[in-house]
Amino acid sequence: MRVDLGNALDTVVSPGIQRDALDRLDERVADAHERIETGRENHDHGYESLNLPETTDTDEIQTAVESFADAKTVLTVGIGGSALGAATLAHGLESDVDAYFLDNVDPEHVSSLLDNISLSDTAVNVVSRSGTTAETLTNFLVVRDAMESADVDWTERTFVTTGEEGNLRNLANRHNLPALDVPDGVPGRFSVLSTVGLACAAIQGHDIGAVLSGARAEANRLSGSLFESPAYAYGTACYALDERGAGINAMMPYAESLETFAEWFAQLWAESLGKDGLGQTPVRALGATDQHSQLQLYRAGPRDKMVTFVRPTERDDCAIPETDLPGLEYLGGQSLGTLLDAEFEATEASLAESGQPSVRLEIDRVDEYGLGELLYCLEASCILAGELYSVETFTQPAVEWGKRAARGLLGDGDFDEADSVADKSTFVIE
Numbered sequence: 001m002r003v004d005l006g007n008a009l010d011t012v013v014s015p016g017i018q019r020d021a022l023d024r025l026d027e028r029v030a031d032a033h034e035r036i037e038t039g040r041e042n043h044d045h046g047y048e049s050l051n052l053p054e055t056t057d058t059d060e061i062q063t064a065v066e067s068f069a070d071a072k073t074v075l076t077v078g079i080g081g082s083a084l085g086a087a088t089l090a091h092g093l094e095s096d097v098d099a100y101f102l103d104n105v106d107p108e109h110v111s112s113l114l115d116n117i118s119l120s121d122t123a124v125n126v127v128s129r130s131g132t133t134a135e136t137l138t139n140f141l142v143v144r145d146a147m148e149s150a151d152v153d154w155t156e157r158t159f160v161t162t163g164e165e166g167n168l169r170n171l172a173n174r175h176n177l178p179a180l181d182v183p184d185g186v187p188g189r190f191s192v193l194s195t196v197g198l199a200c201a202a203i204q205g206h207d208i209g210a211v212l213s214g215a216r217a218e219a220n221r222l223s224g225s226l227f228e229s230p231a232y233a234y235g236t237a238c239y240a241l242d243e244r245g246a247g248i249n250a251m252m253p254y255a256e257s258l259e260t261f262a263e264w265f266a267q268l269w270a271e272s273l274g275k276d277g278l279g280q281t282p283v284r285a286l287g288a289t290d291q292h293s294q295l296q297l298y299r300a301g302p303r304d305k306m307v308t309f310v311r312p313t314e315r316d317d318c319a320i321p322e323t324d325l326p327g328l329e330y331l332g333g334q335s336l337g338t339l340l341d342a343e344f345e346a347t348e349a350s351l352a353e354s355g356q357p358s359v360r361l362e363i364d365r366v367d368e369y370g371l372g373e374l375l376y377c378l379e380a381s382c383i384l385a386g387e388l389y390s391v392e393t394f395t396q397p398a399v400e401w402g403k404r405a406a407r408g409l410l411g412d413g414d415f416d417e418a419d420s421v422a423d424k425s426t427f428v429i430e
């Protein structure tokens, strides 16, 4: 995988990074790399995520899902880091087995999904590291009830992925459900390369070993210099651009299949780096679609953002038929891929021409290997950026504040956070 920083340099854009600033930052990258490597060696919380390409046992995952070989659908019940990684792989790769995700408790959505899938042909994966997340457990109760109503033995169609303890682990033990462990030291948003992200892919028939091979290739490129490591180059560029005023990072893949990847990135970046008044705001965009909406702002709006382009250099293509329709002759005989590439090059150039920074990430293809590279690269970029910001990359106290407030409101104990809801000020206009 390749990272091109050409359109992030101050000779091209503003804000931009001076070439010698990168040299200075490289000394900090060397120190950060050492801390990261020490964290990996000691299996410290969070840093352990970067060991997953070596530690994840694909046989264990295949064994846990083997009784679902007949599934026509896989339904993942989880939220945040317990759903987005699996969803990124499912939406990135084609399969005959449909994948759905219940990662919200919108009653209309939940009911409509359950009404429209054949539960007797579905494998249900309930995923929660803590085993206590209210949205996940309530959704599971609703799914279980729907299975019972449809005369489906839910214990035959359900497996869980969870930590050593918690409600979900108890449920698995009580009903003898197949259970996969969430590895220690791996926060949800860094867990795509573990049991959490790969079980759904395994049921869909994807080559999860190839995902890990791609990740391993990126792991092998981590070094004490950003000039030798695409992951560190990207993490450093984001940090440096943010320091210079690009506080927004618009993730814009040029592949429909990577739309969910941008969602995964948003969680990774926001939850890991948004601390102590620091952190870039991740925004989701999709090329070429959002060229026709957000691009106006990206080119002509405030100089407070960078765009991250992700482009596969190879893809299956689709020919554009020859046409004699006046004005459209130039398109006939080309291909949709050629058009998409031209749109990409044009957008990248349009930002550079107006002085707005961007970074280009390239993988060869959106396949198992390419996704493994991309996901690992961005996790390592994020961890490196966290070191440069000096924030606690692997905690999420602000998210937990909201979780406690909600539990208090729902009567699951006394939580001070719930009192703040009553203190809310209002200024309503009708």
Ligand SMILES: O=P(O)(O)OC[C@H]1O[C@H](O)[C@H](O)[C@@H](O)[C@@H]1O
Pocket (backbone or CB within 6 Å): 079, 080, 081, 082, 127, 128, 129, 130, 131, 132, 133, 136, 188, 189, 271, 396, 399, 400
């Ligand atoms: O896996 P769970 O324990 O159910 O947690 C699911 C999600 O919950 C919280 O919102 C955390 O901030 C996320 O990082 C986590 O991925």
